[in-house]
Amino acid sequence: MIPGPFSYRRAASIEEAIALLQQYGGEAKVLSGGQSLIPMMKFRLAEPAVIVDINRVPGLDAIEERNGILAIGGLVREVALERSPLIRQRYPIIADTAEVIADPLVRNLATIGGNLAHGDPANDHPATMLALRAEVVARGPGGERTIPIDDFFVDTFTTALGPDEILTEIRVPAPPPRSGGAYVKFERKVGDYAVAAAAVFLVLDEAGKIAGAGIGLTNVYYKPLRAAEAENALLGQVPSGELFRAAAELAAKAADPTTDLRGPAEYKRAVARTMTFRALEAALSRAQAAS
Amino acid sequence: MERVPIQLTVNGQPYQAEVEPRMLLVHFIRDVLNLTGTHIGCDTTSCGACTVLWDGRPVKSCTVFAVQADGGEIQTVEGLERDGQLHPVQEGFWEEHGLQCGFCTPGMIMTAVALLQENPDPSEEEIRKAIAGNLCRCTGYVNIVKAIQYAARKMRETAPATAGIAGGE
Numbered sequence A: 001m002i003p004g005p006f007s008y009r010r011a012a013s014i015e016e017a018i019a020l021l022q023q024y025g026g027e028a029k030v031l032s033g034g035q036s037l038i039p040m041m042k043f044r045l046a047e048p049a050v051i052v053d054i055n056r057v058p059g060l061d062a063i064e065e066r067n068g069i070l071a072i073g074g075l076v077r078e079v080a081l082e083r084s085p086l087i088r089q090r091y092p093i094i095a096d097t098a099e100v101i102a103d104p105l106v107r108n109l110a111t112i113g114g115n116l117a118h119g120d121p122a123n124d125h126p127a128t129m130l131a132l133r134a135e136v137v138a139r140g141p142g143g144e145r146t147i148p149i150d151d152f153f154v155d156t157f158t159t160a161l162g163p164d165e166i167l168t169e170i171r172v173p174a175p176p177p178r179s180g181g182a183y184v185k186f187e188r189k190v191g192d193y194a195v196a197a198a199a200v201f202l203v204l205d206e207a208g209k210i211a212g213a214g215i216g217l218t219n220v221y222y223k224p225l226r227a228a229e230a231e232n233a234l235l236g237q238v239p240s241g242e243l244f245r246a247a248a249e250l251a252a253k254a255a256d257p258t259t260d261l262r263g264p265a266e267y268k269r270a271v272a273r274t275m276t277f278r279a280l281e282a283a284l285s286r287a288q289a290a291s
Numbered sequence B: 001m002e003r004v005p006i007q008l009t010v011n012g013q014p015y016q017a018e019v020e021p022r023m024l025l026v027h028f029i030r031d032v033l034n035l036t037g038t039h040i041g042c043d044t045t046s047c048g049a050c051t052v053l054w055d056g057r058p059v060k061s062c063t064v065f066a067v068q069a070d071g072g073e074i075q076t077v078e079g080l081e082r083d084g085q086l087h088p089v090q091e092g093f094w095e096e097h098g099l100q101c102g103f104c105t106p107g108m109i110m111t112a113v114a115l116l117q118e119n120p121d122p123s124e125e126e127i128r129k130a131i132a133g134n135l136c137r138c139t140g141y142v143n144i145v146k147a148i149q150y151a152a153r154k155m156r157e158t159a160p161a162t163a164g165i166a167g168g169e
């Protein structure tokens, strides 16, 4: 399969990339890992007139902690997240997520920026970033702005990014004491998108009660879904199997999956419930270990 | 039609060409360079038959534009053999019956070569994880894992003499 013709522009700097996007208006598309964009172009589901390749823009591939946040550059590849000692030790929920995305060959190129910017509710990072209450940093002709993750996903394949904006960084609050998160995904086979998946981040108080909760769900709604009612049901409570079952039930109720090749809607809703329950248990044991 | 000049090193050999931006790396390798060892299986980023090493990393060459790789180094299955001697991974597939129809084999071998460069003594689980993006419809993978274990043993025994792969040594 051969994509439609396009003009290729390789940006050497972020300013150049933004200027190119501005010059071509909505005709241009950013190319990062290409692992969603190129397949769509081969199917002619996307036919951009111009491709702006940002892979050689310096400074977008760092993973670092500063001023109480974790900053992940837009061009950080999944393979780098999987292997980063900082991510594995301090943010295991992000390592959980990266290592179940696609397959190792795709992960050698796929970027976290592309994963979020694509706006695909089937992608795995969005749920995790919802659970972690991340912020997305976008650069455009007017400079930089920060978008709370709850405002970022607008619709299926649509985010809050303007056509001349580039996602440069994702910011995650550094983990408070007694906190832990986990991402649990059910896939039909290695490399597939989730039937359903859940990201959970929990913070415990000194008495062991739940002081903070974030729950994001993958591929069970028209966009990445925050299970807000389930989060609220956990607050101030002592963790227990009963509590987690009730919260998982609320998460499943918030889901509105569609019937497709991965199964009927009711089955997916049941999988979302089970994934939420398992992610709650895994997050709790990490939070308790972090005390 | 826009054409873009590119420079690439493929199996240690420098090439220059002008390509349409939409030309996929796999088409450049197969149709321009006539290196047909790299296969196209699914053409939808699913099977890994098209796996090549791009600056040492295994990637699906059906999902990279040739222009993206400008200035880079590509390794394909043709670059593995040395003076008529099979690369230890190729030898492993031969000795352990790691293929039946052979369609997945070039991609599988390139993934294995990259794995062993990074991890000379992988566990069975590490091997299985590394080849998770390369589909085989024939073997059931058991002998592919054995082939890679054979190569790992052989490369450890004879390191560093035969551990390298094509590249201008």
Ligand SMILES: Cc1cc2nc3c(=O)[nH]c(=O)nc-3n(C[C@H](O)[C@H](O)[C@H](O)COP(=O)(O)OP(=O)(O)OC[C@H]3O[C@@H](n4cnc5c(N)ncnc54)[C@H](O)[C@@H]3O)c2cc1C
Residues within 6 Å of the ligand: A029, A030, A031, A032, A033, A034, A035, A036, A037, A038, A039, A074, A075, A100, A101, A102, A103, A106, A109, A110, A111, A112, A113, A114, A115, A117, A118, A120, A122, A123, A124, A125, A161, A165, A166, A167, A168, A191, A192, A193, A194, B044, B045, B046
């Ligand atoms: C076989 C296969 C299986 C997959 N399975 C999964 C899976 O299980 N889970 C999962 O999460 N993903 C999966 N993916 C998708 C993969 O993770 C993609 O890499 C990801 O969705 C997009 O990242 P990318 O860097 O490749 O972006 P690209 O493909 O380069 O871009 C995707 C979109 O985002 C835009 N974009 C990219 N970067 C930026 C930026 N910095 N700023 C603004 N816009 C930008 C592009 O213009 C384009 O519209 C799979 C892909 C394949 C091929």
Ligand code: FES
Residues within 6 Å of the ligand: B039, B040, B041, B042, B043, B044, B045, B046, B047, B048, B049, B050, B051, B060, B061, B062, B063
């Ligand atoms: S041909 Fe490239 S992944 Fe199948």
Ligand code: FES
Residues within 6 Å of the ligand: B098, B099, B100, B101, B102, B103, B104, B105, B135, B136, B137, B138, B139
């Ligand atoms: S040997 Fe036939 S597909 Fe692997």
